[in-house]
Amino acid sequence: MAILRLSTPGALFRPPADANTSTFQPCASSFLIPSSPFRKRSLSMSAVEARGSMMPVEPIVLKPPSHPTYDLKAVIALALAEDAGDRGDVTSLATVPSNMEVEAHFIAKEDGVIAGIALAEMIFDQVDPSLKVEWSTRDGNYIHKGTKFGKVYGCAHNIVVAERVVLNFMQRMSGIATFSKAMADAAYPACVLETRKTAPCLRLVDKWAVLIGGGKNHRMGLFDMVMIKDNHISIAGGVANALKGVDAFLEQKSLKLPVEVETRTLQEVEEVLDYASQNRTSLTRIMLDNMVIPLPDGDVDVTMLKEAVEMIDRRYETEASGNVSLETVKKVGETGVTYISSGALTHSVKALDISLKIDTDLALRVGRRTNRA
Known part of the structure; x- marks a missing residue:
């Protein structure tokens, strides 16, 4: 797709040929692809002090999960291109x-776990590598409403161009991370997993946010787990x-992949264990689906789930799925299950409200000094 080729600076955001750009145009250095997607770009202390002190924090980058075909730069480029259209801003x-x-x-407009700082760096780099970014927190940290947790300095036009794309990603990721943190804390000692119920084309981003929030990743797609x-x-x-059939296929193809099988009843659990006891198998995990039974009072009955876990007796990993919520996950985790998967971590995300506000006083001071305000 032509819109994903960024070899020419400004290709995505070039104004139409008849636009008057003698006075209003993006900075000349705009829209270059960074040499490294995780290159740290922060303000020097002298520059920080000149614009008001902010305690800088060295970012600890939790890299996104791996995927053989996913191109994160292309996803960013597409997000920028859908905003810019054929005329730019x-x-x-x-x-x-x-x-x-x-x-x-x-600025955080509500309490929550921040996520997307590393991705924001990538977006600013892709829009304009000369933009300088500084953070006072890290991905995965809890922030409170009203906290100023980062700032970006540079060409006003390019900051505004990047603003909505940065916030869209960061707000979604922070919402996922916040919910993942709450679920992971409540589920302990079980580990919380997301599922493939992610936004189309944002799977890696969504799963990255789960990791930042303290959850773990389930399979990335159809290719990395049976x-x-x-x-x-x-x-x-x-x-x-x-x-x-799976065991025969893996042997024929000389593949070593984790294998999970879904069970819905104790009888199916017994069938799986009987098969595994009589055959050489690649089985690694047994899913216990909908064995958490909702009760009329809002509570859940985990008797069947607990019995299934005891039947398996740690011979295989176990995964509880179905009827899992923030209210029920603690009780599910107490059954001894290894993992608890929840599609709600990503398919029902509530974005964390974050804003990016320009320092108007500084902008006016700079403008007066340079006759640009």
Whole structure:
């Protein structure tokens, strides 16, 4: 797709040929791809002191989970391109003086776990590598409403161009991280997993946010784990037949992949254990699906889940799935299950409210000094 090729500076955001750009245009250094997606760019202390003290924090970058075909730079480019369209930011071209420099502050508008700082760095780099960014917190830290936790300094036009894309990613990731943190804390000692129920084209970003929040990643896609679910079992003619087919396939292809099988009843758990006791198998995990039974009073009955965990007796990893919420996850975790998976971590995310506000006083002072305000 042409919109993903960023070899030419300004390719995504070039104004139309008939636009008057003699006064209003993006900074000349705009929109270059950074040499490294995790390159740290922070203000020098002298520059910080000149614009008001802020305790800088060296970022600890929790890298995103790996994926063989996912191109995070291309996803960022697409997000920027859908905003810019074929004309660029016409409002900024009309109102923001050429080459005017400003400082903008990230402000938390509610309490939560911050996530997306490393990704924000990548976006600012992709829009304009000369932008200088500084943070007073790290991905995974808890912040409170009203906290100024970061700032960006440089070309006003390019900060405004990057603003919404940065905030869209950061707010979504922070919402996921906040909920993941709450679930992970409540589920301990069990580990909380997300699922493949992620926003299209944002799977790696969503799963990255879960990691930042303290959860763990389930399979990335259809390629990195064999997961035998109800439809596979129905087509194969039963749990044992499905496992037999998987074992034969992996041996034939000389593949070593984790294998999980879904069970819905104690009888199916017994069938899996019987098969595994009589055959050489690649089975690594047993999913215990919908064995958490909702009760009329809002509580849950975990009797069947606990019995299944005891039947398996640590011979295989176990994963509870279904009827898991922040209210029920503690009780589920106390059954001794290894993992608890919840699609709600990513499919029902509530974004954390974050804003990016330009320091108007500084902008006006700079503008007066340079006759640009």
